Amino acid sequence: MAQAQTRLACQASAAQDYSRIEGSFVITFSRENVYRAQAKSRPKMTANPCVDCREREATLTIRNRRLCSVCFTSYVHSKILKRMGSYGLKNLPGEQKRRLFLPLSGGLSSLVLLQVLDFQLQKQIANRNKTTYDIVVARVVLPDELDSRSIKSDYEALAGRFATQTFLPLLDLHEVLRLDHQVERDLKELGIVRHDGEADQNFFLRIMHCSTSATAASDVQSILLKRLLVAVARDQGCENVLWGHSDTRLAALALADVAKGRGGSVSSSIADGQTLQGVDFNYPLRDLFKAELQTYARASSEPILETTVEQDIPVGQPTNIRSTAIDSLLNTYITSQGEKYPSIMANVVRTASKLEARRPADNATACPVCLMPVMGTQGLLNRNSGLCYGCERMRQDMVP
Known part of the structure; x- marks a missing residue:
């Protein structure tokens, strides 16, 4: 009788150990599936990523910076729209x-x-x-x-x-x-x-x-x-x-x-x-x-x-x-x-x-031809003329 009880106890203990091992295996297997799914959904790391977005492949070198075409387009737009x-x-x-x-x-x-x-x-x-x-x-x-x-x-x-x-x-x-x-x-x-x-x-x-x-x-x-x-x-x-x-x-x-x-x-x-x-x-x-x-x-x-x-x-x-x-x-x-x-x-x-x-409105007058500011008479070829130095030189190369 005692031997039979001992045998049953050993079988029950073995069953519990097997259940624990099987459960651990199932949990481990499930975690591995989750990790695989996450790895598939995660974007692949590019060998040459864009320095701005870090997601797309860099295809352009702009001022010593490697950019993708999308980020470069944004760069151009930002430079213009800032002005x-x-x-x-x-x-x-x-x-x-x-x-x-x-x-x-x-x-x-x-x-x-x-x-x-x-x-x-x-x-x-x-x-x-x-x-x-x-x-x-x-x-x-x-x-x-x-x-x-x-x-x-x-x-x-x-x-x-x-x-x-x-x-x-x-x-x-x-x-x-x-x-x-x-x-x-x-x-x-x-x-x-x-x-x-x-x-x-x-x-x-x-x-x-x-x-x-x-x-x-x-x-x-x-x-x-x-x-x-x-x-x-x-x-x-x-x-x-x-x-x-x-x-x-x-x-x-x-x-x-x-x-x-x-x-x-x-x-x-x-x-x-x-x-x-x-x-x-x-x-x-x-x-x-x-x-x-x-x-x-x-x-x-x-x-x-x-x-x-x-x-x-x-x-x-x-x-x-x-x-x-x-x-x-x-x-x-x-x-x-x-x-x-x-x-x-x-x-x-x-x-x-x-x-x-x-600030042309302060004390500048406009050259009558090019309409650019003329500041005083210093450096003019002809101080009696209203032309700037550049237009005065241009006039010397013209035969009306």
């Missing part, structure tokens, strides 16, 4: 929206600016059902742009793509004589006078052919272009002109102005804020290099940007430097060197913007 902060909802004067003028050049930079601002406005409509500003877009056809049909077709495609923005009809540069009511009077300072009964287009062609150097001809065209765009902006009731100049472009403009004798007004020509022309200037792309805008266009899903960047072929070194304008020479040089030394180009713009306090 547009003064046109936000907090600074909106009552219910009245601002009108901002955005001239397109046919290149990539101004097109990127339009695309980013349009994206912001579409988000404002989706979130608040209203926008803080309206964009008025214009495009001027320059005399050396011969393929007018292609320009018109591309411009109409842009108007269809950004249909919520206001697109003005294409403008010819000679229309500055019609829209800027002071330009004909101011050209007399250069010795250029309209003949009796001379049509606008004929007068304009004579203006463009009276320069004896490529630099003077380029200077005259740039001045007339800016005056035309400012006149259109005023006519449309716009309070600000949004120039699509990248940091690379601003550096080239600053150095070209210095080389042409316009160094005294270089800070006024590339800085944000007030001008003597009746509208404010703003450069929202000033914190981005041209190479970065090209990368943005290739990484975007915007077909118009992709097409434009493929057509944006770098201009090679000119074969005849003497017949090339200073603006073109420096633009080619800065564009090529900016890819190698971007920080140096950024320093050019920052330094030029700080050369003087930019």
Whole structure:
């Protein structure tokens, strides 16, 4: 009897031990399943993660930082929209929206600016059902742009793509004589006078052919272009002109102005804020290099940007430097060197913007031709003339 009881006790103990072992195995097996499921749901670690999101694969190197295309797009948008902060909802004067003028050049930079601002406005409509500003877009056809049909077709495609923005009809540069009511009077300072009964287009062609150097001809065209765009902006009731100049472009403009004798007004020509022309200037792309805008266009899903960047072929070194304008020479040089030394180009713009306090309303008068500030008479070629030093030098290279 005692042996039977002992045998039963041993069997019961063995059964309990087996049950504990089996339960432990089941628990362990269940935990392993949970761990496997968690491992499958957890995102895989990439070998080269983006330094911002740490999730996606880094495919771009931007200013020594490895970024994915999504974070790089956010980077470009933030750089531009930061410069547009003064046109936000907090600074909106009552219910009245601002009108901002955005001239397109046919290149990539101004097109990127339009695309980013349009994206912001579409988000404002989706979130608040209203926008803080309206964009008025214009495009001027320059005399050396011969393929007018292609320009018109591309411009109409842009108007269809950004249909919520206001697109003005294409403008010819000679229309500055019609829209800027002071330009004909101011050209007399250069010795250029309209003949009796001379049509606008004929007068304009004579203006463009009276320069004896490529630099003077380029200077005259740039001045007339800016005056035309400012006149259109005023006519449309716009309070600000949004120039699509990248940091690379601003550096080239600053150095070209210095080389042409316009160094005294270089800070006024590339800085944000007030001008003597009746509208404010703003450069929202000033914190981005041209190479970065090209990368943005290739990484975007915007077909118009992709097409434009493929057509944006770098201009090679000119074969005849003497017949090339200073603006073109420096633009080619800065564009090529900016890819190698971007920080140096950024320093050019920052330094030029700080050369003087930019408050033209204090004691500055405007040059009657370029409309840039003239501070006193020091350094002028002709103190009896109202022209700035740069325009006085330009006049010496002109035969009306």
